[in-house]
Amino acid sequence: MGIGTQFQDGFMVTKVDSVINWSRKFSLFSYPFVTACCGMEYMAAACSHYDISRFGAEIPRFSPRQADLLFVVGTITHKMAPVLKRIYDQMPDPKWVVAFGACASSGGFYQNYSVVQGIDRIVPVDTYIAGCPPRPEAVLDAIIELQNRIQDHGPTGLTGINPLQEKEAQRLSSVNPQETKEKLLLSRQ
Amino acid sequence: MSTEQSIGQLTQLLQQQFPKAIEGFHDHRGDETILVDRKEILAICQFLKDDERCKMEMMIDLTAVDYINETPRFEVVYHFKSLSLDHRLRLKARVPEDDCHIDSIHALWMAVDWYERECYDMYGITFTHHPNLKRLLMYDEFEGYPLRKDYPVDKQQPRLELREVHERYDYERS
Ligand code: SF4
Numbered sequence: 001m002g003i004g005t006q007f008q009d010g011f012m013v014t015k016v017d018s019v020i021n022w023s024r025k026f027s028l029f030s031y032p033f034v035t036a037c038c039g040m041e042y043m044a045a046a047c048s049h050y051d052i053s054r055f056g057a058e059i060p061r062f063s064p065r066q067a068d069l070l071f072v073v074g075t076i077t078h079k080m081a082p083v084l085k086r087i088y089d090q091m092p093d094p095k096w097v098v099a100f101g102a103c104a105s106s107g108g109f110y111q112n113y114s115v116v117q118g119i120d121r122i123v124p125v126d127t128y129i130a131g132c133p134p135r136p137e138a139v140l141d142a143i144i145e146l147q148n149r150i151q152d153h154g155p156t157g158l159t160g161i162n163p164l165q166e167k168e169a170q171r172l173s174s175v176n177p178q179e180t181k182e183k184l185l186l187s188r189q
Numbered sequence: 190m191s192t193e194q195s196i197g198q199l200t201q202l203l204q205q206q207f208p209k210a211i212e213g214f215h216d217h218r219g220d221e222t223i224l225v226d227r228k229e230i231l232a233i234c235q236f237l238k239d240d241e242r243c244k245m246e247m248m249i250d251l252t253a254v255d256y257i258n259e260t261p262r263f264e265v266v267y268h269f270k271s272l273s274l275d276h277r278l279r280l281k282a283r284v285p286e287d288d289c290h291i292d293s294i295h296a297l298w299m300a301v302d303w304y305e306r307e308c309y310d311m312y313g314i315t316f317t318h319h320p321n322l323k324r325l326l327m328y329d330e331f332e333g334y335p336l337r338k339d340y341p342v343d344k345q346q347p348r349l350e351l352r353e354v355h356e357r358y359d360y361e362r363s
Contacts, residue, residue: 079328081349111343113335114327121351 018151024068024094025147026056031067033087036074038101038133045136055143064090069146070123075103076116088123096150098142099125102132197221199243199278206236212283220277227265227282231292237269237278238297245269245278248298251305253284253312257338261285263314267294284314293319311336 032042045052052058061067064087076084088097099119102108105128107117119125126149129142196204197216200223204211210229215222225233237245249268256262261283270277284291293316294301305316306325313334316322324331328348333340 078345078347079326081347085349113340113343113345115345116347116351117345118354120354121347122349124352 021151025150028055028057028069028096028143028146029059029061029067030057030069030071031062031064031087031091032060032071032073033084034071034073035076035080036103038074038103041133041136042071042073042100042139045139050136050140052140052143055140055147057143064088065092067091068095070095070097071100072097072104072119072123073100075108075110076119076122077114078116079114081116081122084119085122096126096146097123098146099128100139100142101129101134104128105130108132199223199276202240202242203233203236207233220279222279222281224281224283227284227291230280230282231294231297233280234267234294234297237280242274243278244271244274246272248294248300248304249277251301251308253308253314255312255336255338263289263312265291265308265314289313290315290317292317293322295319310334313337 032039032046034042044050046058046060057069064070068091070088070091072084088095097119099105103110103115104119105125107115109132111117116122127142127146129138131138196214197219199221200211200214200216203223203225207225207229210226210233211223212226213224237243247270249270250266251268252266254264254266256264263284263286265282265284267280267282268277269280282291291314293305295305295316295318302319302321303325305319306322308314309316309319309322310324310326311334323329327335330348331346333344
C-alpha cells in the first residue's frame with residue numbers, strides 16, 4: 001500500500017514546520033567522532049544486525065560539512081577538545097549532538113588531569129547515551145529520542161534552549177513514576 | 190628476605206667493569222635488576238649494547254617512578270633484552286629532584302626517543318642530549334608534570350573555555 005492509495009480522494013493538512021522536521025528526523029547524516037573503545041559498539045550499532053537505516057540514519061559522512069548529527073563516541077581529552085569544537089563549528093546548521101557512552105557524557109571513570117568531564121562542557125548536547133559501552137539498543141533508543149525531539153522542537157541545538165529538558169524536568173518533578181513511564185511510552189508511538 | 194643473595198651473570202659482569210657505579214642489585218628467578226649511578230648510565234648502556242656477553246639489541250621500555258618521600262626522589266627504570274643471547278636486564282638509576290636530569294641513551298637505541306619524551310612529559314626528568322625533548326602526550330601549554338605524586342589528582346588545565354553545565358541529575362527527586 002503506497003502513499004497514493006492512502007490519500008486517494010482526499011488531502012492532508014499540516015504545517016510546513018512539521019513537514020520539514022519530519023523530513024529532517026528521517027534523514028540524519030551522522031558524523032562519528034570516534035576516539036575510544038565505544039567505537040566498537042558504534043560499529044556494531046551501525047552494522048546490519050541492528051539495521052540503523054530503519055531510522056534513516058545509516059549514512060555516516062566522514063566530513064563534518066556534510067553531516068547534521070555529531071556522534072561523540074569515546075573519551076575526549078583536553079588535548080582533543082579544540083578539535084571537537086572545530087568539528088562542531090564546521091557542521092552546517094541545523095545540527096544535533098549525541099554523547100555516546102559514559103566518557104562522552106560525563107568523563108566516565110576518568111577523573112584526572114587529562115579527560116574532559118563531559119563533552120557538554122565544550123559543545124551543546126542533545127542526547128546522552130548511558131553505558132560503558134552502551135548496547136546498540138541504547139543507541140537506537142537515543143536516535144528515536146532525538147527524532148522525537150526534532151519533530152517536536154526543530155533545531156533546538158542552535159539556540160541553546162532546551163525545551164525538552166525543561167518539559168522532562170517538570171514532568172519528573174510533578175508526577176509519579178508509573179505515569180511518567182506511560183507518557184513516555186505514549187509519546188514514542 | 191633471603192639472606193644469601195645470588196648474583197646473576199650480568200650483574201657480575203657489570204661489577205667487574207664498573208665497580209664504582211653499581212649501587213645495588215637483586216636477582217629474582219633469573220631476572221636481574223641493577224641499581225646504577227646515573228652519571229655512568231651512558232657508559233653502562235654502551236657496554237651492554239656492544240659487549241659480546243651482553244649484546245642487548247633491544248631497548249624494551251623506559252619509565253620512571255616517583256618515590257615522593259625519599260631522596261633522591263625519582264628512579265628511572267630501563268629494560269633491555271638480548272635477542273641473540275636471550276636474556277634480559279632491568280637497570281635503575283636514581284635522579285634527585287633538585288638536579289633532575291640524566292643522560293639520554295638515544296644515541297644507542299633510537300627506540301628510546303618517545304619513552305624519554307614521555308618520561309619528561311609525565312615526570313619532568315630531563316634527558317640531556319636528547320635530540321627533540323618536548324612533551325609527547327600533553328599539550329605544550331600544560332603546566333606541571335601530571336604523574337608526579339604531588340600533582341593534584343583531579344587538577345585539569347582546559348585549553349578551551351568550558352561551558353557552564355547545569356546539574357544533570359536531580360538527586361532530591363525521590
Ligand atoms: S564509556 Fe567505556 S567503552 Fe566508552 S569510551 Fe569510555 S571507557 Fe570506553
